[in-house]
Structures are given as structure tokens and as C-alpha cells.
Amino acid sequence: MTEQTTLIRFSSTREVAHRHATEGYDHARTLIGLGKRVKVTVEEAEDELTIKQRGFLHKAVFPQIEEQYRHPDGTRTEWRAWKEYFRARFLGDRWVLKRVPRWDAKQGRMVLPKRKTPHRERVSTEDLGVKAYSKYIDTVIDTATVELGVQFRFIAEEREEVRYRAPARKPRQEKPQHETEAA
Numbered sequence: 001m002t003e004q005t006t007l008i009r010f011s012s013t014r015e016v017a018h019r020h021a022t023e024g025y026d027h028a029r030t031l032i033g034l035g036k037r038v039k040v041t042v043e044e045a046e047d048e049l050t051i052k053q054r055g056f057l058h059k060a061v062f063p064q065i066e067e068q069y070r071h072p073d074g075t076r077t078e079w080r081a082w083k084e085y086f087r088a089r090f091l092g093d094r095w096v097l098k099r100v101p102r103w104d105a106k107q108g109r110m111v112l113p114k115r116k117t118p119h120r121e122r123v124s125t126e127d128l129g130v131k132a133y134s135k136y137i138d139t140v141i142d143t144a145t146v147e148l149g150v151q152f153r154f155i156a157e158e159r160e161e162v163r164y165r166a167p168a169r170k171p172r173q174e175k176p177q178h179e180t181e182a183a
Contacts, residue, residue: 007023007024007027009023009024024040028040050130050133050162052161052162053130053133053134053137053162054125054133056137056158056159056161056162057083057125057136057137057140058079058083060152060154060158061137061140061141061144061152062079062080062082062083063079064150064152064153065079065082065144065148065150066078066079066082068148068149068150068151069144069148069149069150086139086140086143087122087123087124087125088122089143090136090139090140091122091123091124091125091127091128091136092123093120093121093122093123094120094121094123095118095119095120095121096118096119096121097116097117097118097119098116098117098119099112099113099115099116099117100113100117100119101113130164131164133164134162134163134164135164137162
């Protein structure tokens with residue numbers, strides 16, 4: 001077996017999902033055979049964050065907030081500060097368990113603790129998928145409009161290009177009804 005311990009597969013049909021589940025089961029059996037614990041996760045796949053969404057937020061939204069909003073004393077805030085303000089407000093932080101090296105004064109050196117301890121980690125917009133990023137952009141625009149009085153000027157197509165749309169579902173095909181002959 002290779003050094004790879006993570007198996008990630010994307011499926012869009014039942015048949016492919018079944019094949020990937022079988023591969024996952026085989027992979028899990030091998031790891032268990034090596035005495036390792038296994039974690040199995042199945043989740044909805046989202047597309048990677050698009051460059052267009054990031055560009056729209058950084059080049060169209062935040063600069064307009066910077067340009068239009070003035071604090072009561074007449075000063076402006078740079079767009080990078082607005083970016084961090086909205087990130088902290090709407091995405092916040094998460095707690096993760098980590099084993100972080102620390103200085104041990106008695107031993108006079110860095111030591112790795114035996115147990116993991118909770119550490120705060122900032123949630124980045126880079127962690128968002130296309131759908132969540134689109135919602136985040138809408139939230140930033142709505143908040144800046146209502147709370148800060150910003151009047152955004154966008155080309156309609158520019159905003160629509162970065163808006164998430166759920167994939168169109170294929171209509172169900174009805175099963176053909178078998179005609180039965182009455183005898």
C-alpha cells in the first residue's frame with residue numbers, strides 16, 4: 001500500500017458513488033489491517049472558490065465601501081480593514097484541538113504536550129465553497145448598504161457571474177407502464 005492515507009472521490013451519479021464507496025471500504029479495510037483507526041466522511045461536494053468571486057469582493061465591493069463610508073470624524077478606513085472587519089463579524093473563529101509545542105522553563109527547552117488543547121483559529125474566506133462565498137458576498141453587500149449607507153454600483157452581469165446557482169436538476173423520467181392484457 002502507498003503512503004496515502006486519505007481517499008477523496010467526487011461522484012455525481014449513483015453508480016459512481018457506489019464504486020467510490022467500495023474503493024473507500026477496501027481502503028478502510030487495509031488501514032484497519034495495519035492497526036490504524038479509520039474516519040469515513042461523506043459530504044456534499046462544492047466547487048472550489050472561484051477567482052471571479054474573490055476578485056469581485058476585493059475589486060468591486062470593498063473599494064466602494066472604502067470610498068463611500070466616512071467615520072463621524074471624516075476619516076476613511078482602508079478596504080483591507082473592511083475585509084477583516086466583515087470576515088471577523090460574519091465568519092468568526094473556530095476552535096481546534098492541537099498539540100502545540102511550548103517552552104518548558106524547568107527543562108529549558110521546547111516540549112510537545114502529551115494532549116491536544118483547544119486553540120482559536122480564524123475562519124478564512126478561503127475555507128468557503130462557491131455557495132457559501134456567494135452568500136457571504138450578499139451578506140457584506142446587504143450590511144454595508146443598510147448599516148453604512150453605501151450605494152453600490154455594479155454592472156448587472158458582473159454580480160450575476162459570481163452568484164451561486166444550484167445545478168439544474170434533471171426531470172425524473174417516468175417508468176414506462178406495462179400494459180397488461182385482461183383475459
